[in-house]
Amino acid sequence: MAFMQRKQKPQPEGTGLVLFQEVQQAMHAEKVLRAAGHVVRLVAPPPELRKGCDLAVEINLTEQPAIERLLREKDAAWISVAPQRVGTAPLLDVVKVTDFGQWTMVRAGNMKITYDKATGIIVNVSGGGCPDIPYLYAQLVDRPLAEAPRPTEIGFTLCALNLERALAECLALHAKGGTP
Amino acid sequence: MMLIAGTVPIQGLPLTMGKVTDEGDAIVIGDRRIPCTQGTAAMISAALVTTACLGLDPPHGLVVGDIGEGKGSRELYQYLIDHVERLAPKVLALHYWLPDMGQTRELCRAVDRCRQRPVMIADAASMYSAKAAGLAGAFDVFTPDATEVAFLADAEATHPAHVARHLFETDAAHVPELARAAYRNGDAARLLLVKGAVDHIIRDGDVLATVKEPDVPALEAIGGTGDTITGLVAALTHCGLEPHEAAIIAGRANRVAGQHTRATPATRVWQVIREFPAVFREHLCSWSGVCSVKGENHD
Numbered sequence: 001m002a003f004m005q006r007k008q009k010p011q012p013e014g015t016g017l018v019l020f021q022e023v024q025q026a027m028h029a030e031k032v033l034r035a036a037g038h039v040v041r042l043v044a045p046p047p048e049l050r051k052g053c054d055l056a057v058e059i060n061l062t063e064q065p066a067i068e069r070l071l072r073e074k075d076a077a078w079i080s081v082a083p084q085r086v087g088t089a090p091l092l093d094v095v096k097v098t099d100f101g102q103w104t105m106v107r108a109g110n111m112k113i114t115y116d117k118a119t120g121i122i123v124n125v126s127g128g129g130c131p132d133i134p135y136l137y138a139q140l141v142d143r144p145l146a147e148a149p150r151p152t153e154i155g156f157t158l159c160a161l162n163l164e165r166a167l168a169e170c171l172a173l174h175a176k177g178g179t180p
Numbered sequence: 181m182m183l184i185a186g187t188v189p190i191q192g193l194p195l196t197m198g199k200v201t202d203e204g205d206a207i208v209i210g211d212r213r214i215p216c217t218q219g220t221a222a223m224i225s226a227a228l229v230t231t232a233c234l235g236l237d238p239p240h241g242l243v244v245g246d247i248g249e250g251k252g253s254r255e256l257y258q259y260l261i262d263h264v265e266r267l268a269p270k271v272l273a274l275h276y277w278l279p280d281m282g283q284t285r286e287l288c289r290a291v292d293r294c295r296q297r298p299v300m301i302a303d304a305a306s307m308y309s310a311k312a313a314g315l316a317g318a319f320d321v322f323t324p325d326a327t328e329v330a331f332l333a334d335a336e337a338t339h340p341a342h343v344a345r346h347l348f349e350t351d352a353a354h355v356p357e358l359a360r361a362a363y364r365n366g367d368a369a370r371l372l373l374v375k376g377a378v379d380h381i382i383r384d385g386d387v388l389a390t391v392k393e394p395d396v397p398a399l400e401a402i403g404g405t406g407d408t409i410t411g412l413v414a415a416l417t418h419c420g421l422e423p424h425e426a427a428i429i430a431g432r433a434n435r436v437a438g439q440h441t442r443a444t445p446a447t448r449v450w451q452v453i454r455e456f457p458a459v460f461r462e463h464l465c466s467w468s469g470v471c472s473v474k475g476e477n478h479d
Contacts, residue, residue: 014339015312015467037251039280062279062305062339063250078417087336089344103445105401109348110340114283114445123446126218126325126403129304129340131276134219135189135405154398156248157278158341176339 016061021052066156108165130157183419185242186220186275191244218403226411251279257283272298272416279309303410312338319369332362379431391431396438404449
């Protein structure tokens with residue numbers, strides 16, 4: 001059975017901050033993000049994260065790629081996005097390659113893409129846990145690497161960002177013949 | 181009732197709940213056909229095959245369309261927050277969604293109000309938000325892979341993309357060490373099934389068992405083979421096994437199914453799932469002592 005849509009009761013509790021040079025930029029970005037359905041709020045950044053003005057937009061850090069894409073599309077200015085917890089490590093940039101003979105698997109962070117060395121066709125996508133990953137699986141699998149949509153263009157989350165890195169590495173490897 | 185909840189990549193699919201039926205390479209919930217690919221559908225499908233083999237009622241699925249925008253995720257969690265007490269599931273397995281710490285807190289409070297607390301299992305982003313919200317201890321089972329156990333071990337990380345490099349680069353031999361760090365920080369469920377080349381079953385920081393045979397390296401590349409393990413754990417727990425017993429059997433069954441399939445990195449997860457009945461016929465009695473529960477209803 002299907003249910004009627006319930007009234008949403010979003011409970012903002014962000015894990016990231018968008019930092020701005022000027023207060024007006026922060027207020028404009030907050031409006032843009034709210035209008036698009038993101039659960040955000042204006043907050044004062046802690047001194048150790050402050051880069052420009054003393055106003056920031058608190059976001060769900062998982063949505064960083066979608067939020068940055070939207071701000072770009074709306075010509076909204078911002079300095080950077082930072083994890084709210086000060087000790088948080090920077091985004092992982094570790095890429096590992098596994099040779100399966102006929103296939104190559106590339107892992108970037110928590111995401112993996114496997115492609116056929118001869119044809120360059122993506123045969124599997126694995127890892128991750130955000131809701132755009134099953135969608136990206138459907139969009140990428142069975143496509144040649146060069147024709148696959150870019151995860152950061154159609155995805156929304158940090159998992160998609162790692163998948164983008166894996167795809168970029170696959171493209172570079174395949175151009176070189178498929179092995180590292 | 182065993183309830184499995186998560187998003188599926190079908191834009192516009194409204195919140196849908198019901199008993200799950202099998203349709204080959206798809207599952208059906210209500211009148212909705214959902215292809216059995218990586219994610220929640222693979223998890224539900226593995227649980228469904230297991231209940232069918234054991235003669236138990238099928239799982240109930242609670243799904244919603246969400247391709248990453250988060251709207252469906254929020255509706256799904258709000259529905260659970262509002263109705264979990266009435267639904268009173270015996271096992272509640274949570275899967276893909278856009279992680280939200282606030283809603284995770286509300287859901288855990290709602291679960292605390294249940295007359296009989298369900299066995300709480302989390303994988304994928306439901307596990308991420310439980311950890312980020314400091315609520316891992318409210319869960320009975322997490323099923324991380326090697327990357328995700330590093331995430332659990334990193335006290336500051338709120339998503340596996342932000343794991344400290346020295347933890348991420350730790351090899352599989354150090355899984356117990358990472359798990360102990362997660363337990364020290366209060367960021368692990370009571371039981372961890374760490375999926376990998378060697379599956380580790382860890383309770384309160386102690387390694388209870390490892391599963392490494394048969395070795396089927398291609399499983400790592402196949403999208404959804406981690407999801408199937410979690411679905412197996414949910415179904416076997418629902419059938420009455422202790423979570424650690426369910427985890428050991430799930431790890432073995434997934435590997436043997438991969439071997440039966442002659443899995444390559446190009447194999448699809450539904451091909452692995454369709455081998456589970458043969459695997460259970462051959463091994464479940466000796467692995468678990470569960471030899472025939474046909475006709476029983478454990479709800």
